[in-house]
Each structure stands twice: as C-alpha cells, then as structure tokens.
Amino acid sequence: xxxxxxxxxxxxxxxxxxxxxxxxxxxxxxxxxxxxxxxxxxxxxxxxxxxxxxxxxxxxxxxxxxxxxxxxxxxxxxxxxxxxxxxxxxxxxxxxxxxxxxxxxxxxxxxxxxxxxxxxxxxxxxxxxxxxxxxxxxxxxxxxxxxxxxxxxxxxxxxxxxxxxxxxxxxxxxxxxxxxxxxxxxxxxxxxxxxxxxxxxxxxxxxxxxxxxxxxxxxxxxxxxxxxxxxxxxxxxxxxxxxxxxxxxx
Amino acid sequence: xxxxxxxxxxxxxxxxxxxxxxxxxxxxxxxxxxxxxxxxxxxxxxxxxxxxxxxxxxxxxxxxxxxxxxxxxxxxxxxxxxxxxxxxxxxxxxxxxxxxxxxxxxxxxxxxxxxxxxxxxxxxxxxxxxxxxxxxxxxxxxxxxxxxxxxxxxxxxxxxxxxxxxxxxxxxxxxxxxxxxxxxxxxxxxxxxxxxxxxxxxxxxxxxxxxxxxxxxxxxxxxxxxxxxxxxxxxxxxxxxxxxxxxxxx
DNA sequence: CGCGCGCTTGAGTTAATTCAAGTTTCGTGG
DNA sequence: CCACGAAACTTGAATTAACTCAAGCGCGCG
Numbered sequence: 342x343x344x345x346x347x348x349x350x351x352x353x354x355x356x357x358x359x360x361x362x363x364x365x366x367x368x369x370x371x372x373x374x375x376x377x378x379x380x381x382x383x384x385x386x387x388x389x390x391x392x393x394x395x396x397x398x399x400x401x402x403x404x405x406x407x408x409x410x411x412x413x414x415x416x417x418x419x420x421x422x423x424x425x426x427x428x429x430x431x432x433x434x435x436x437x438x439x440x441x442x443x444x445x446x447x448x449x450x451x452x453x454x455x456x457x458x459x460x461x462x463x464x465x466x467x468x469x470x471x472x473x474x475x476x477x478x479x480x481x482x483x484x485x486x487x488x489x490x491x492x493x494x495x496x497x498x499x500x501x502x503x504x505x506x507x508x509x510x511x512x513x514x515x516x517x518x519x520x521x522x523x524x525x526x527x528x529x530x531x532x533x534x535x536x537x538x539x540x541x542x543x544x545x546x547x548x549x550x551x552x553x554x555x556x557x558x559x560x561x562x563x564x565x566x567x568x569x570x571x572x573x574x575x576x577x578x579x580x581x582x583x584x585x586x587x588x589x590x591x
Numbered sequence: 592x593x594x595x596x597x598x599x600x601x602x603x604x605x606x607x608x609x610x611x612x613x614x615x616x617x618x619x620x621x622x623x624x625x626x627x628x629x630x631x632x633x634x635x636x637x638x639x640x641x642x643x644x645x646x647x648x649x650x651x652x653x654x655x656x657x658x659x660x661x662x663x664x665x666x667x668x669x670x671x672x673x674x675x676x677x678x679x680x681x682x683x684x685x686x687x688x689x690x691x692x693x694x695x696x697x698x699x700x701x702x703x704x705x706x707x708x709x710x711x712x713x714x715x716x717x718x719x720x721x722x723x724x725x726x727x728x729x730x731x732x733x734x735x736x737x738x739x740x741x742x743x744x745x746x747x748x749x750x751x752x753x754x755x756x757x758x759x760x761x762x763x764x765x766x767x768x769x770x771x772x773x774x775x776x777x778x779x780x781x782x783x784x785x786x787x788x789x790x791x792x793x794x795x796x797x798x799x800x801x802x803x804x805x806x807x808x809x810x811x812x813x814x815x816x817x818x819x820x821x822x823x824x825x826x827x828x829x830x831x832x833x834x835x836x837x838x839x840x841x
Numbered sequence: 842c843g844c845g846c847g848c849t850t851g852a853g854t855t856a857a858t859t860c861a862a863g864t865t866t867c868g869t870g871g
Numbered sequence: 872c873c874a875c876g877a878a879a880c881t882t883g884a885a886t887t888a889a890c891t892c893a894a895g896c897g898c899g900c901g
Contacts, residue, residue: 485728490701499753504679535847546889546891798881798882805881817866818881
C-alpha cells in the first residue's frame with residue numbers, strides 16, 4: 342500500500358499520483374494533439390457521414406454479435422474495446438483481435454460473421470447495415486477507399502499477430518502485444534483485458550502472460566503500477582527485445 | 592520441354608504407378624469436372640479479362656518479389672505454387688501463406704509489399720500494374736467485387752492459419768495444413784514444398800513436421816507414398832482430429 | 842466486512858526443440 | 872547409364888520452454 346502511493350496519478354484515477362514519473366519519461370502531453378490533423382479522414386468517420394447508422398452502447402462483458410451471424414450488420418468501434426473470438430469444439434477460446442476505436446467488425450465477412458464479439462470494457466458502437474455498406478461500395482468512392490483501407494489494415498494486424506504466434510517466445514509475444522496496445526507516446530497504458538484474454542489472444546496460458554510481464558519488469562523494460570497499469574519505461578528496449586534472437590531472458 | 596510431355600498423362604509421374612490405390616480409395620476422376628462450372632467467375636479470370644497484364648514464368652526456387660518492394664505490381668498465380676514469407680532480424684523465416692492457382696499476391700498492399708515471394712515449384716504468373724488495378728477499382732464493378740472477394744478470402748485463410756498457430760498441437764497443425772492443401776476430392780496429393788517450408792509456415796521445426804506426418808500415418812489417417820506424396824485415407828478422421836481436444840496421439 | 846474474481850508464484854510434467862547421426866532421393870557430370 | 876555429391880528427410884537422445892495443477896494473495900464489489 343504505502344509503496345504504491347508514489348506510483349499513483351495521471352490519465353486515470355491511479356495515474357494521477359504519478360506526475361513525476363510522467364515527466365521523468367519526458368513525454369509531452371501536447372504531442373498527441375498533432376495526430377488530430379490526420380492526412381486522410383479515418384475510415385470510420387467516412388462511413389458514419391456517408392451511411393445511416395445507429396449507435397449502440399454496450400457494457401463490459403456484454404455480447405455484441407455471435408459467430409455465424411448473418412444478420413447483416415457491420416460494427417464500427419467509437420470507444421472502448423471489443424474482443425473478437427472463436428471457441429473451439431473442445432471449449433477453448435481464441436481471441437483473433439481486439440478491436441479498438443476506429444476499427445470495424447464484420448467488414449468483408451462474405452456471408453456470415455466469423456467471430457463472436459464481446460465488449461471488454463464499456464464501449465460505444467456504430468452499427469451499419471451490411472447491405473448499405475455494400476451499396477455504398479458501388480456508388481461512393483470515399484466509402485470504397487475507406488473500406489479497402491480498413492480491410493488492408495486488418496490484414497496487416499493479422500500478419501503481425503501471425504508472426505507473434507509463429508515465431509516468438511511467450512515473453513516476446515507479450516512484449517509485442519504491449520507495443521501494439523500502447524501505440525501512442527503515452528508511457529502509461531491501461532490494459533483493460535484480463536490475463537486470460539491476453540493469453541487467449543497470444544496462444545499462451547494466463548499464467549504464462551503473468552510470468553512474462555514480470556520478466557519484462559525485472560529487465561527494466563516496463564513497470565507494473567498495478568495489475569492493469571503498465572508503464573513502458575524502455576520502449577526502444579522492448580522493440581529490440583521483440584526483434585532479437587534470444588527470445589527469453591536469463 | 593521434353594520432360595513436360597509425360598506429365599500431361601496423369602496427375603504426376605509417381606501417381607501413374609498407383610492406379611489400384613486410387614480405385615481402392617474410390618474417388619472417380621470425373622468428379623472434378625463439375626467444379627469447372629463455377630457459379631461466380633474466379634477473381635483472377637475477371638482481372639485478367641479487364642486489365643492489361645503480362646505473364647511471367649518462374650522456375651522452382653526463383654524469387655518473384657521482395658518484401659518492401661514498392662514497384663507497384665500485383666501478381667496472380669495461374670499455376671504452380673508461391674511461398675510468401677518474411678525473414679526476421681535473427682534470420683528465421685516465416686511463411687505467411689502459400690499462394691496457389693487463383694491467388695493474388697500484393698492486393699491491398701498499402702504502399703509496399705509486406706512479404707517476399709518465391710516460387711516453390713515452376714509457376715506461371717500474371718503480372719498487373721497496381722495503378723491499373725486501383726484504377727479499375729473505381730470504374731469497374733466486376734473488378735471491384737473480385738478484389739474485395741479475394742481480400743476477404745485471404746483474410747479467411749489467415750484466420751485459419753492463426754487458429755492453427757494459436758491453438759493446435761504440432762500434429763494438429765500438420766493435419767489441418769494437409770486438409771487445406773488437399774482441398775479437392777482427389778485423395779492423393781503432391782506436396783511440393785519441403786518440410787522446412789511447412790515448418791516455417793506452421794511455426795514448428797522441420798523435424799517436428801516429419802514426426803507429425805508419421806504420427807498421422809501410424810494412426811491410419813494418411814499414407815505417405817513417398818516423402819512428397821500424401822494419400823488422405825481418412826479425411827473425416829483427419830478433420831475430427833483437428834477439431835478434437837486430445838491434440839496429440841499416444 | 843466478507844466473498845469472489847483476477848492475479849501471482851511455485852513445483853512437477855510434457856510437448857516440442859536442439860543437436861546429432863544416418864538414410865533416401867535427386868540432379869549433374871563423367 | 873551409373874556414380875557422386877548435395878539436399879531433403881527420418882529418427883533418436885537430451886534439453887528446455889511452456890503447460891498443468893495447486894495454493895495463496897489482493898483488490899474491488901456488493
């Protein structure tokens with residue numbers, strides 16, 4: 342308790358007590374403002390302007406869609422986080438991706454949804470009709486570009502995940518996952534999913550995720566403020582570790 | 592040239608000596624003719640009719656494109672097999688996919704190619720200019736549908752690969768891989784890639800691939816006629832094994 | 842304040858790897 | 872056409888990374 346105190350403050354409740362650590366890591370909060378002026382409008386913005394949609398609010402843990410659904414909806418994530426997963430015949434779960442703000446679920450689904458979707462945390466969704474998206478694909482050049490771009494981005498995301506699964510040690514998988522989740526400069530990152538979620542995404546057990554996180558801590562690459570708050574204290578080191586040969590420490 | 596001649600007779604040189612096994616497995620050679628009447632024209636056919644292209648012949652082992660290429664080409668595989676791979680900083684290779692007839696390489700590449708490509712066996716390619724594909728996307732509805740369909744199919748392929756990597760034992764990975772490679776009814780299948788290729792695709796070592804194949808043999812699911820010729824003697828059993836809980840035999 | 846879920850940590854086990862021969866297959870040149 | 876060498880494949884033995892099982896802790900929620 343007492344030793345936690347100096348760690349607590351920032352974007353969220355916990356982080357508010359940590360201005361020193363923030364400064365020490367030297368990331369200006371103002372740096373993020375420039376990203377607002379994006380060169381290309383975000384695909385989700387384009388779709389929401391061009392097409393009719395309804396917003397939907399879902400609570401943490403709530404189901405959004407089920408694998409096999411052919412109800413003809415495409416979802417855009419406005420805020421929060423959604424896990425997209427499948428369950429195997431023997432009951433194990435694989436989380437194919439975590440869809441954060443700006444991501445789509447159900448694009449190019451070719452008939453039926455291939456993953457179930459649940460909110461990891463409270464999330465806001467934009468719901469489109471698949472038919473209207475497909476229609477706009479024919480008539481609206483901006484929508485076309487947005488959809489193609491999103492699909493290509495999803496492909497890139499999957500390729501990264503594949504590389505992790507095929508070629509990395511558990512420690513490296515967790516390290517790479519952290520880098521993917523905490524893409525912005527902000528060094529303190531709130532991990533809203535559980536260890537089991539992370540494990541089911543990375544193809545390892547939840548115990549292994551826990552151990553890997555602590556390995557990263559003990560090598561000075563990250564700090565765990567509490568179970569859900571990770572400070573990336575050495576981003577460069579993390580990146581090197583992911584790309585490096587010796588997969589696991591000591 | 593002359594050595595091509597004898598290949599036109601049957602599926603392959605080796606298989607000609609195995610008519611009894613073929614009959615025994617009871618797959619009528621005529622069954623495959625119906626697939627010629629496809630409901631939708633194949634994406635590659637559509638592109639080749641709508642766009643200018645040049646054909647390119649590549650020998651086994653020959654490089655087709657390099658990761659990072661921004662030379663603006665999209666490749667369609669007419670015949671043969673192409674491995675699409677990356678090499679990590681420490682020199683290990685990951686084969687993201689094997690592109691067979693009908694597959695595209697470089698669609699939706701968003702700037703630069705994300706994988707190098709090499710022919711596994713002698714292959715025929717159709718080479719398009721990326722710019723002309725992108726142009727047709729705007730003006731040609733059939734091309735649009737074909738490209739979207741191909742991208743969606745690639746996504747499905749990757750998802751299957753991901754599931755394998757994340758959730759299957761080495762025996763199951765190899766079993767599922769065989770099912771993916773030998774999709775047609777034809778029970779005897781020529782595997783043109785090496786064990787190392789398969790291993791680099793499935794995220795296991797080449798020794799493990801070899802062992803897994805022999806496990807499958809000893810459980811009566813497949814037969815190895817020689818190193819490269821696999822007979823799927825129990826397709827249903829293979830499928831069950833892939834979906835089943837007990838990942839590995841004995 | 843207590844209960845439950847999520848997280849951590851340890852000990853023993855196992856699947857897959859690494860290393861190391863040995864064998865087969867294939868292509869090439871004599 | 873055969874012999875040779877290289878590449879691919881197989882198989883075994885020892886090692887190790889990750890898993891399973893199990894216990895204990897801590898935080899948050901009712």
